[in-house]
Amino acid sequence: MSMIEFHDVEKYYGKFHALYHINMTVEKGEVVTIIGPSGSGKSTLLRTINGLERISSGQLIVNNFDLADKKTNMDRIRKNVGMVFQHFNLYANKTVLQNITLGPELVLKEPKDQAEEEAHNLLDLVGLNDKAKSMPSQLSGGQQQRIAIARSLAMKPRAILFDEPTSALDPEMIGDVLNVMKKIAQQGMTMIVVTHEMGFAEEVGDRVVFMDQGHILEDSKDVKAFFNKPKDHRAQEFLSKVINH
Amino acid sequence: MMWQIFRDNFGLFMQGLGYTVGVSLLSLFFCLIIGTIFALLEINPKRWVRVIGKIYVEFFRNVPLLVITMFFYVVVPRLGVPLSGFAAGAIGLTIYTSAFIAETVRAGIQSVDPGQMEAARSNGLTYVQTMRFIILPQAIKIIVPPLGNQFINLVKNSSVLAFVAGFDLMYQGNLIASNTFETTTTYAIVGVLYLIITMPMSYAMTYLDHRWSGSVKEEE
Numbered sequence: 001m002s003m004i005e006f007h008d009v010e011k012y013y014g015k016f017h018a019l020y021h022i023n024m025t026v027e028k029g030e031v032v033t034i035i036g037p038s039g040s041g042k043s044t045l046l047r048t049i050n051g052l053e054r055i056s057s058g059q060l061i062v063n064n065f066d067l068a069d070k071k072t073n074m075d076r077i078r079k080n081v082g083m084v085f086q087h088f089n090l091y092a093n094k095t096v097l098q099n100i101t102l103g104p105e106l107v108l109k110e111p112k113d114q115a116e117e118e119a120h121n122l123l124d125l126v127g128l129n130d131k132a133k134s135m136p137s138q139l140s141g142g143q144q145q146r147i148a149i150a151r152s153l154a155m156k157p158r159a160i161l162f163d164e165p166t167s168a169l170d171p172e173m174i175g176d177v178l179n180v181m182k183k184i185a186q187q188g189m190t191m192i193v194v195t196h197e198m199g200f201a202e203e204v205g206d207r208v209v210f211m212d213q214g215h216i217l218e219d220s221k222d223v224k225a226f227f228n229k230p231k232d233h234r235a236q237e238f239l240s241k242v243i244n245h
Numbered sequence: 246m247m248w249q250i251f252r253d254n255f256g257l258f259m260q261g262l263g264y265t266v267g268v269s270l271l272s273l274f275f276c277l278i279i280g281t282i283f284a285l286l287e288i289n290p291k292r293w294v295r296v297i298g299k300i301y302v303e304f305f306r307n308v309p310l311l312v313i314t315m316f317f318y319v320v321v322p323r324l325g326v327p328l329s330g331f332a333a334g335a336i337g338l339t340i341y342t343s344a345f346i347a348e349t350v351r352a353g354i355q356s357v358d359p360g361q362m363e364a365a366r367s368n369g370l371t372y373v374q375t376m377r378f379i380i381l382p383q384a385i386k387i388i389v390p391p392l393g394n395q396f397i398n399l400v401k402n403s404s405v406l407a408f409v410a411g412f413d414l415m416y417q418g419n420l421i422a423s424n425t426f427e428t429t430t431t432y433a434i435v436g437v438l439y440l441i442i443t444m445p446m447s448y449a450m451t452y453l454d455h456r457w458s459g460s461v462k463e464e465e
Contacts, residue, residue, distance in 0.1 A: 050367055079369035089364035093382045102378065107369035148364075155369055 002061075003028045003159050003190045004049055009058035011044060011214075018044050020214045022058070026159075031191045033201035036211035037238060042194040045211065046161050049192065050074075050081045063158050079107055082152030082160040086167050088144040090136035096123070096147050097132040100154045108155065115154070122150040126180050142173025146180050159190035166197055178204075198242055202227045210235040250430045254421045261417030262438055268331065268413060269400045269442075272338045276399070279339065280346025287351045290372070298347070305344035310405050313337040318409040330410035334403070342399050349395060353388035354380055386457050393450035397443050404439075414438055 004026040011019035019041050026032055034042045047053040049062055051074040060067040063080050091099050100119040104110040110118075123129040126146035136144055145165055152160050162181065166174045178200050185191055185204050195201060201208050201223070208226050210218040218235050220226040230236050251258065286298030305313065314337030322328055328336070357380050365375040407415035418435035422428045 052363055052367065075366075075369060075371055078367055081367075083364075083367035085360060085364060085367075087360055089358070089360035091361065091365070091379050092358075093379065103368040103370065106374055106378070151368065 002026065003030070003063060004192070005059070005061040007059040007061075009048065009060055010056045011041075011048065011053065012056045018214050019048070019055075022216060024209065024216060024219065026190065026192060028158075028190055029188045031185045031189075031193070031204055031206045032209060033205040033207070034192065034194045034209045034211060035196070035198070035201055035238070036217075039213075040211040041214040042211050043163050044214075046163050046192060046194050049159075049161055050078050050083055052083075075107075079155060080158045082155055082157040084145070084148050084152055084160060084162045084165050086164040088136070088141070088148045088168075090144050090148055090151070092136055094136075095132070096128070096134050096136065096139070099136065099147060100151045103151065103155050119150070119154060122153055123147075125153075125183065126150045127176070140173060141169045142176050145169065145173075145177045149177070149180055149184070153184070157189075159192065160184070162191065162193040162195070164194050164196065166195070196242070198227065198239070210238070212238070246427075247430050247434060250421070250425060250427050251434050254417075254425075254431075257417045257421055258414070258434065258438065260412065261414035261435075262442075264331070264406070264412045264416075265400065265403050265414040265439075266442065268335050268338065268403050268406060268411065269396075272335055272342060272399060272403070273396055275339045276343040276346050276395075279343040281350050283343065283347035284350035284354060285376070287347065288354055302344045302347045305340055306348070308341075310337060310341045310402055311408060313341050314405050314409055331406065331412060334406035334409050334411040334413070338399065338403055338405065342395060342402070345395050345398070346392065349391045350384070350388055353384040353391075356387050357383045390450055390454040390457070393446060393453070397446050397450075400442050400446070401439065 002025045004024075006022045006024045009019060009022040010017070022045060034045065036042050044053055048055050048060060048067070051067060055068060058068070062077055065072050065077055067077065090096075091102065094102060097116065097119055100122060101112070101115040104115040104118065105112060120129060120132065123132055126149060128143055128146055128150075131139060131143060131147070136147070139147065149165075165181070166177050169177065174197070178197060181191070181193070181200070182204050193200070193205070205223050207219070207221045208223050209216055210230065210232060212234050217232040218226065218230055220230070226235075227239065230239060283298045283301050286294050287302065289295055289298070314334055317328055317336045318330060318333035321333070361379050361383065362375055365379045366372070370378070403413055404415035406413035407419055410416065414435055418431055422431040425431065
């Protein structure tokens, strides 16, 4: 069953054409990585999936809801599709535990003790149970991002979107976050990951999508082959620049 | 001399002080509600809602307080709604100040990192839930110090009641001055009584400002 379907999607910001003719289908349980240079539209593409950006034309179906349809309730989409941001965006006025339980309590109407029990299980998963009572500002970037992942998992989403989850982190923090993401991938979560971590894309991704200037230039299910030698020449150029240093 | 004037007219001064404090508190209460409502209109995702908020704020921020107050004192009663001077003054003061408070609240809300809104919406929270649980609690710390300044202005501006027979401190001061001909002394006393209300507020605001801006820095 396909989780996300793009059909001829276009996105404009005023006159700027941000996404050209996007056609892509993501299956349930697939881990898709999106790579490409800055400004290539990767994040914009990701943000259309949970309606943070509206598409200008075409059809975008997420979890059987048509996002182009004005009647579609975006809150219902977002309930089922989690998102992890580059800058974590933990709730600054809430403790770590409250960050995780707020959504389940308010949106899923879970009783407080159930939400907290699940939150502790998720904190175990990301290895931060000792931080339950901390405020986000007291945590390192890598810790904040792991909490952000736990927060999105707490909603039991059908899919999670990752928008450059390790780009704002110090190098020594990146491994911890990627390991958590790997665990989630192994549990069968549908994941779309915009990333500059080529190692992660190659190792964990079921599929890699290369974007440049708003176009999908290559979409390959043979990840090994892509990283050996991409077909598109701009992808070749990009990889040679990223991997050789 | 000053003491004698004060003692002889103690009742009037105190009545005036009471009315000034009363109208300030009454007006503050409604200003906060109305100001917050218009601040939320001003940042609403829907354009036409924002326009309504903007028109209200820009209009009442840029019309003199006395004009608004006289409208309620002179024009509105002619339209068949009888209003006392106190009521007209209180309404004028509330509408005028609410426009400034709307701007203060709006600025506070907009200074909260937009990532907080995106994260909460992505977490499945509705717009209203996000405002209630995430954005407004963070905005309040930013809003309170400038809001204190608005309240001090409100107390001072309540002297507009003197023009519409609102029995406030300034009104009684005028009365005492014209009865006793001791203008200098009378207005000096009036000034001191205003200071007795506003100075502690001013110090409280400086204190809060220091404490909270300190804690914000700690968090960062």
